[in-house]
Amino acid sequence: MPKLTNLELTALADSFPYPNSPDHKIIASSLYQFTSHDLKANLGYLLPFVVDALRDLNDLFVVSDADQRVSIRPEFDTVEKRSKMMNDLALKWRIDNKFRILEGWRSELYPIYYPSSEIYFTIERSASAIFGFVTYGVHMTAYVAASDSKPLRIWVPRRSRTKATYPSMLDNTVAGGIGYPYGVFDTLIKECGEEAGFDPDLIKEKARSVGNVSYYYIRTSSAGGESGFLQPEVQYCYDLEVTEDTPPPRPVDGEAEDFYLWDLERVKEELAVGNYKPNTALVTLDFLVRHGVITPENEPNYLEITSRMHRHLEHPLR
Amino acid sequence: MPKLTNLELTALADSFPYPNSPDHKIIASSLYQFTSHDLKANLGYLLPFVVDALRDLNDLFVVSDADQRVSIRPEFDTVEKRSKMMNDLALKWRIDNKFRILEGWRSELYPIYYPSSEIYFTIERSASAIFGFVTYGVHMTAYVAASDSKPLRIWVPRRSRTKATYPSMLDNTVAGGIGYPYGVFDTLIKECGEEAGFDPDLIKEKARSVGNVSYYYIRTSSAGGESGFLQPEVQYCYDLEVTEDTPPPRPVDGEAEDFYLWDLERVKEELAVGNYKPNTALVTLDFLVRHGVITPENEPNYLEITSRMHRHLEHPLR
Numbered sequence: 001m002p003k004l005t006n007l008e009l010t011a012l013a014d015s016f017p018y019p020n021s022p023d024h025k026i027i028a029s030s031l032y033q034f035t036s037h038d039l040k041a042n043l044g045y046l047l048p049f050v051v052d053a054l055r056d057l058n059d060l061f062v063v064s065d066a067d068q069r070v071s072i073r074p075e076f077d078t079v080e081k082r083s084k085m086m087n088d089l090a091l092k093w094r095i096d097n098k099f100r101i102l103e104g105w106r107s108e109l110y111p112i113y114y115p116s117s118e119i120y121f122t123i124e125r126s127a128s129a130i131f132g133f134v135t136y137g138v139h140m141t142a143y144v145a146a147s148d149s150k151p152l153r154i155w156v157p158r159r160s161r162t163k164a165t166y167p168s169m170l171d172n173t174v175a176g177g178i179g180y181p182y183g184v185f186d187t188l189i190k191e192c193g194e195e196a197g198f199d200p201d202l203i204k205e206k207a208r209s210v211g212n213v214s215y216y217y218i219r220t221s222s223a224g225g226e227s228g229f230l231q232p233e234v235q236y237c238y239d240l241e242v243t244e245d246t247p248p249p250r251p252v253d254g255e256a257e258d259f260y261l262w263d264l265e266r267v268k269e270e271l272a273v274g275n276y277k278p279n280t281a282l283v284t285l286d287f288l289v290r291h292g293v294i295t296p297e298n299e300p301n302y303l304e305i306t307s308r309m310h311r312h313l314e315h316p317l318r
Numbered sequence: 319m320p321k322l323t324n325l326e327l328t329a330l331a332d333s334f335p336y337p338n339s340p341d342h343k344i345i346a347s348s349l350y351q352f353t354s355h356d357l358k359a360n361l362g363y364l365l366p367f368v369v370d371a372l373r374d375l376n377d378l379f380v381v382s383d384a385d386q387r388v389s390i391r392p393e394f395d396t397v398e399k400r401s402k403m404m405n406d407l408a409l410k411w412r413i414d415n416k417f418r419i420l421e422g423w424r425s426e427l428y429p430i431y432y433p434s435s436e437i438y439f440t441i442e443r444s445a446s447a448i449f450g451f452v453t454y455g456v457h458m459t460a461y462v463a464a465s466d467s468k469p470l471r472i473w474v475p476r477r478s479r480t481k482a483t484y485p486s487m488l489d490n491t492v493a494g495g496i497g498y499p500y501g502v503f504d505t506l507i508k509e510c511g512e513e514a515g516f517d518p519d520l521i522k523e524k525a526r527s528v529g530n531v532s533y534y535y536i537r538t539s540s541a542g543g544e545s546g547f548l549q550p551e552v553q554y555c556y557d558l559e560v561t562e563d564t565p566p567p568r569p570v571d572g573e574a575e576d577f578y579l580w581d582l583e584r585v586k587e588e589l590a591v592g593n594y595k596p597n598t599a600l601v602t603l604d605f606l607v608r609h610g611v612i613t614p615e616n617e618p619n620y621l622e623i624t625s626r627m628h629r630h631l632e633h634p635l636r
Binding site: 018019020116117183184185208209210211212214234236289290291292295296297300301302303304306307308309310311312313314317318 | 501
């Protein structure tokens with residue numbers, strides 16, 4: 001298999017074409033916007049078979065074929081009403097086996113924002129991709145800095161072979177979705193304990209907020225459930241510098257099968273052969289950019305990569 | 319004066335509205351694209367008075383009002399022909415006092431790329447904004463890391479009061495445009511010596527490539543010359559960690575009047591009162607994001623800021 005370039009790796013995570021591109025016109029022509037009850041905000045893009053599923057629910061939604069738009073009915077005018085309506089619907093679909101993606105039911109709520117920074121409603125995590133909603137997570141890269149005798153090395157977990165999504169693929173040291181009502185850093189501390197056994201005090205003292213990646217993913221079969229759902233995502237990124245003496249990460253909750261301490265040559269090799277989960281590859285590329293490993297001199301597609309991993313998403317955001 | 323938020327600072331540098339926004343439609347409706355001789359690439363946006371200046375040059379350009387497009391005539395089919403034609407025109411305009419921006423003539427060539435990564439032609443630096451071409455620079459932030467007794471501090475220069483552009487404003491430790499035929503890191507080393515007296519060996523050993531910012535600027539009067547030119551820009555960013563013992567930066571070529579070693583409280587204060595040059599403010603915000611000072615917890619517009627400072631520019635790039 002030919003090796004993947006860093007731009008190809010980026011495009012695996014940021015797979016929805018940009019507006020203005022010919023591909024975008026073709027794909028977007030079949031999509032409907034899912035809008036707020038006041039019609040002002042596009043909360044996500046719907047595939048045609050989802051529009052069909054919403055079409056008969058006249059008491060919940062208004063479908064406008066002329067505008068390629070499905071809106072929440074105006075009477076759902078509070079967070080509570082919208083949250084109840086959306087979750088009752090997701091639960092009904094789950095019982096009816098309407099969408100395979102709901103087999104991955106998480107019993108975890110994700111907040112949807114509108115206006116930006118304000119929660120508009122919450123919805124069961126596994127249902128959010130059906131509507132194309134923006135979702136949020138935290139990713140942390142733990143690394144041992146270079147010393148005189150050894151190069152910089154990263155702690156890389158392999159996902160459990162029994163996980164429903166991306167089994168056995170490589171991941172960032174710690175990664176998890178931000179569920180309601182948790183904050184960004186709270187989620188990081190929680191995931192660091194659950195997935196890798198890191199001491200909360202270590203994280204509070206040493207984990208450094210270093211930016212975020214954002215991208216527009218089109219789900220594939222490896223993500224579980226139906227292919228094709230639009231999934232705009234934001235991952236808040238943290239670096240954790242550890243030493244040889246820091247207790248190493250260890251599998252706790254079974255999400256990770258094992259952790260490896262790899263130098264960057266090995267990390268780049270594993271990236272290039274496609275062994276990383278797409279969005280964790282993107283976070284790793286961001287790490288390599290920030291740490292001066294991928295540079296304007298050695299990466300011909302540098303600017304395309306750095307802008308696409310910080311994609312401006314056309315929806316209200318957290 | 320009310321203090322500027324970080325999003326307002328971002329918007330001072332990234333001031334051209336995004337496609338899909340109502341403001342973009344209004345502004346873009348009066349703009350023409352300046353395209354390659356094969357009509358395939360939009361190299362920049364032209365203001366109406368620039369289109370008028372090009373309209374009579376039938377032997378050089380084709381103006382299509384129906385498409386709101388000005389293209390280079392197909393007979394300019396080599397880099398050499400295009401470079402000569404564009405520079406002869408710029409020189410004629412300078413002699414005729416056609417555009418005030420050419421009073422800042424630099425005798426320095428900027429490369430314009432098409433396809434991406436390939437030089438399509440070069441043009442006198444001060445003329446590039448007339449055509450809305452993407453330009454490139456390097457910015458470096460030199461800092462003394464936090465110690466037990468002192469917080470992290472940044473070396474901040476004040477621009478000379480006699481500079482034509484942004485006199486007396488604050489800047490990044492070292493900043494400069496990437497002229498033809500210099501590379502990114504070569505330019506950094508050159509500017510570090512010329513502007514701040516940094517030893518080339520120090521830069522080669524310690525300067526770390528940490529990413530880039532990109533943004534779409536609408537020139538204001540402080541930039542010198544006419545207001546309103548569209549100026550998409552990329553700045554490659556470097557961090558330089560120095561110690562109390564490192565010879566401090568010092569004014570060499572008169573670009574900087576003085577250098578201050580300021581803690582981040584002072585830096586944030588100077589940002590908020592608008593004392594930074596707009597694009598150097600953006601680079602400083604990126605530094606603060608990467609160093610965990612601006613975080614998802616303390617910055618309500620975090621995602622808007624991080625995506626806008628990595629704007630996807632709709633033109634072929636370096």
